[in-house]
Amino acid sequence: MQILNWQALSSKEQADALKRSPLIGDNSLEQSVATIINSVVNDGDNALRQFSREFDGIELESIALSKSQIAQACANVTDELKQAIAQAKNNIDCFHRAQLQTNLAVETQAGIRCELRSEPIERVGLYIPGGTAPLISTVLMLATPAKIAGCSKRVLLSPPPINDAIVYAATECGIEEIYQVGGAQAIAALAFGTQTVPQVDKIFGPGNRFVTEAKRAVSQDNRCTVSIDMPAGPSEVLVIADKQANPSFVAADLLSQAEHGADSQVMLVTDCIKLAEEVNQALNDQLGKLSRAQTAKQALECSRTIIVEDMDSAARVSNQYGPEHLIIQTEQPRDILPKIRAAGSVFLGAYTPESVGDYASGTNHVLPTYGYSKTVSSLSLADFSRRFTVQELSADGLKNLGQCVMTLASAEQLDAHKNAVAIRLASLTASEPATDEQKASKVEA
Numbered sequence: 486m487q488i489l490n491w492q493a494l495s496s497k498e499q500a501d502a503l504k505r506s507p508l509i510g511d512n513s514l515e516q517s518v519a520t521i522i523n524s525v526v527n528d529g530d531n532a533l534r535q536f537s538r539e540f541d542g543i544e545l546e547s548i549a550l551s552k553s554q555i556a557q558a559c560a561n562v563t564d565e566l567k568q569a570i571a572q573a574k575n576n577i578d579c580f581h582r583a584q585l586q587t588n589l590a591v592e593t594q595a596g597i598r599c600e601l602r603s604e605p606i607e608r609v610g611l612y613i614p615g616g617t618a619p620l621i622s623t624v625l626m627l628a629t630p631a632k633i634a635g636c637s638k639r640v641l642l643s644p645p646p647i648n649d650a651i652v653y654a655a656t657e658c659g660i661e662e663i664y665q666v667g668g669a670q671a672i673a674a675l676a677f678g679t680q681t682v683p684q685v686d687k688i689f690g691p692g693n694r695f696v697t698e699a700k701r702a703v704s705q706d707n708r709c710t711v712s713i714d715m716p717a718g719p720s721e722v723l724v725i726a727d728k729q730a731n732p733s734f735v736a737a738d739l740l741s742q743a744e745h746g747a748d749s750q751v752m753l754v755t756d757c758i759k760l761a762e763e764v765n766q767a768l769n770d771q772l773g774k775l776s777r778a779q780t781a782k783q784a785l786e787c788s789r790t791i792i793v794e795d796m797d798s799a800a801r802v803s804n805q806y807g808p809e810h811l812i813i814q815t816e817q818p819r820d821i822l823p824k825i826r827a828a829g830s831v832f833l834g835a836y837t838p839e840s841v842g843d844y845a846s847g848t849n850h851v852l853p854t855y856g857y858s859k860t861v862s863s864l865s866l867a868d869f870s871r872r873f874t875v876q877e878l879s880a881d882g883l884k885n886l887g888q889c890v891m892t893l894a895s896a897e898q899l900d901a902h903k904n905a906v907a908i909r910l911a912s913l914t915a916s917e918p919a920t921d922e923q924k925a926s927k928v929e930a
């Protein structure tokens with residue numbers, strides 16, 4: 486990887502050093518995805534079949550999997566893979582179940598009760614990438630929290646021909662509706678519905694740049710009201726390492742994300758030039774042995790090593806980049822953690838490869854990319870529910886708050902708002918028995 490000295494760079498060069506892969510900034514992407522979406526809106530299933538032919542090279546017999554197709558796919562999965570799926574699912578289930586929250590109620594003032602409640606999102610669409618690798622683990626990452634949250638309609642889509650283990654993992658997570666459609670056309674189908682694919686309320690799942698652009702586009706399209714989880718595009722990792730880090734471990738972690746796609750990006754930030762050179766050597770040694778060497782090599786071409794003065798500076802560079810995954814392989818990784826402001830998921834120490842989070846530690850691997858980790862959180866149980874508030878005032882509560890609201894409404898010159906309170910306060914006063922003082926003043930009058 487290209488090695489850059491952070492201190493020697495101008496601020497423009499520093500910003501360029503942290504730019505994402507040029508494939509992601511491709512201007513033609515927006516237009517080609519818009520064309521795909523419009524075709525699905527107009528032609529429904531026919532468009533899905535046409536794009537499957539064009540992009541996946543598959544002549545689709547059935548878009549929806551039948552019960553017998555599902556049973557056959559499950560029977561094809563080996564026991565070893567079934568056991569690994571079960572172990573990963575247990576950990577993911579354990580971590581996401583722990584995120585269940587109870588509704589809360591607070592009395593902000595006497596007679597004023599405020600509540601925060603949450604309800605599952607009813608219809609969710611789960612997109613499982615499958616263009617270049619069948620991401621079986623993504624099924625667990627999406628379907629497990631969707632089930633725990635109580636989403637009643639959970640449909641799963643993945644490119645054709647759908648992988649048997651994806652189907653098995655889906656059924657293990659209680660998914661009954663499975664469709665073989667991929668790419669931007671799958672996202673359009675979930676957003677607008679077709680003759681076969683049902684329309685959903687929210688779309689979840691990562692994907693390549695076509696999928697991610699399609700999610701962005703449908704979430705801003707006023708022809709539908711679908712929402713999305715987050716921009717979870719091509720994988721990224723940034724490794725902060727010091728002189729004690731094992732260069733082979735670092736190289737292996739960088740390659741584990743580089744192999745996802747040519748548009749993936751991996752970064753190394755270190756205060757040790759010797760380590761940077763050893764990692765480059767280890768990358769060369771390991772790259773040739775990978776089945777996806779060509780893809781990883783392309784990703785490495787748009788990736789960089791940045792030499793910084795010290796670990797404080799490393800944390801600042803990482804925060805500026807806002808990586809999807811951040812690995813800290815230093816002598817005292819926990820010392821750096823409090824300085825981290827932006828990362829989708831953090832991996833501490835030499836024995837925490839990023840792969841464990843991808844598959845089975847229990848955390849969710851659906852994470853914001855493109856620098857969105859500065860503002861967007863990693864996928865969690867809360868994303869499958871919507872929160873809403875409730876308030877209830879007693880008559881005394883309204884008496885306590887009425888004047889405050891009327892004063893604010895007057896200041897905003899919104900008379901009807903003020904009146905909605907005033908009319909009630911007046912009715913309360915009228916229905917109250919008169920006090921001795923009031924009776925006396927009436928007699929005097």
Ligand SMILES: NC(=O)c1ccc[n+]([C@@H]2O[C@H](COP(=O)([O-])OP(=O)(O)OC[C@H]3O[C@@H](n4cnc5c(N)ncnc54)[C@H](O)[C@@H]3O)[C@@H](O)[C@H]2O)c1
Pocket residue numbers: 517536540541613614615616617618620623644645666667668669691692693694695696716717718719720745746749809850851852853854
């Ligand atoms: N950020 C995250 O949380 C996260 C998690 C897992 C995976 N990922 C990423 O997901 C991605 C998976 O990508 P993938 O390609 O393997 O699978 P994918 O399912 O996302 O995309 C495959 C689909 O892309 C469409 N496509 C391919 N070429 C096209 C073209 N030229 N024009 C229009 N559509 C086209 C096809 O319809 C195909 O079915 C990787 O980039 C990986 O890094 C991200």
Ligand SMILES: N[C@H](CO)Cc1c[nH]c[nH+]1
Pocket residue numbers: 620622623719720721742809843844850851
């Ligand atoms: N690294 C991916 C998230 O960017 C998730 C994944 C699934 N399988 C392997 N890796």
Ligand SMILES: [Zn+2]
Pocket residue numbers: 720741742745843
């Ligand atoms: Zn991965």
